[in-house]
Amino acid sequence: GSGTTTAESMEIVAGTAPGFPPFEEKDGGDLVGFDIDLLEAVVEATDYELAGWDEYEFGSLSPALQNDKIDVIAAAMTINDERDESIDFSDPYYDANQAILVANDSGFSPSEMADLEGQTLGAQKGTTGESVVQDTLIPDGIVSEDQYNSYDNYVFAVEDLVNGNIDAVVLDTPVADSFVAEREVSVAFTYETGEQYGFGVREGDSELQTALNDGLATVREDGTYEDLVAKWFK
Ligand code: ARG
Numbered sequence: 001g002s003g004t005t006t007a008e009s010m011e012i013v014a015g016t017a018p019g020f021p022p023f024e025e026k027d028g029g030d031l032v033g034f035d036i037d038l039l040e041a042v043v044e045a046t047d048y049e050l051a052g053w054d055e056y057e058f059g060s061l062s063p064a065l066q067n068d069k070i071d072v073i074a075a076a077m078t079i080n081d082e083r084d085e086s087i088d089f090s091d092p093y094y095d096a097n098q099a100i101l102v103a104n105d106s107g108f109s110p111s112e113m114a115d116l117e118g119q120t121l122g123a124q125k126g127t128t129g130e131s132v133v134q135d136t137l138i139p140d141g142i143v144s145e146d147q148y149n150s151y152d153n154y155v156f157a158v159e160d161l162v163n164g165n166i167d168a169v170v171l172d173t174p175v176a177d178s179f180v181a182e183r184e185v186s187v188a189f190t191y192e193t194g195e196q197y198g199f200g201v202r203e204g205d206s207e208l209q210t211a212l213n214d215g216l217a218t219v220r221e222d223g224t225y226e227d228l229v230a231k232w233f234k
Contacts, residue, residue, distance in 0.1 A: 024076070093198065102185065
């Protein structure tokens, strides 16, 4: 129920998947984070108006976009060829790699992928962290399929890690740093994937895509982008 066009305003609805600090998380009942502030500033710089935010599990965002439930995804979503087949992306707005997160009290300190052999791993469903496990670690025989737990949310994966139910979590580096600051966990090592996040728009919605790109350029030029980085990444 979105994409309402009138002479004065073009309202859009944004979708995100909280539980991914500092990009999107719940603070009490409030949805907050870098993506929230950034998209709001970007849309403010366009002729569009942000009517509101809807929350989904990460894997449900692209279907919601395709089914017109939302008009834009702001969810630290990595731009990649597979996703580019079904949705379009704005210009990149943040870089990331993958981190291997372990519990501080576990005594487990792997330094490379081979050290994960036979361990139990967790990642969020539908993410690039999950792809590292499914497309690299399982095919390489480092872990078996039943040594991998797929979670609806990274918050649950980190909870299981802290409780000793799994041995490591594979997730984006900036988010790993955020969990390190909040929980008794550390980054054992990082794995270079060279990811870049973009806002997702419906395939062919080049009007919104162009507006978001222009808006991103504006907030980079006027210092807003830098201020938001300073606010959310410490
Ligand atoms: N960057 C990763 C990906 O695109 C993880 C994104 C997860 N985002 C979230 N809001 N939970 O797959």
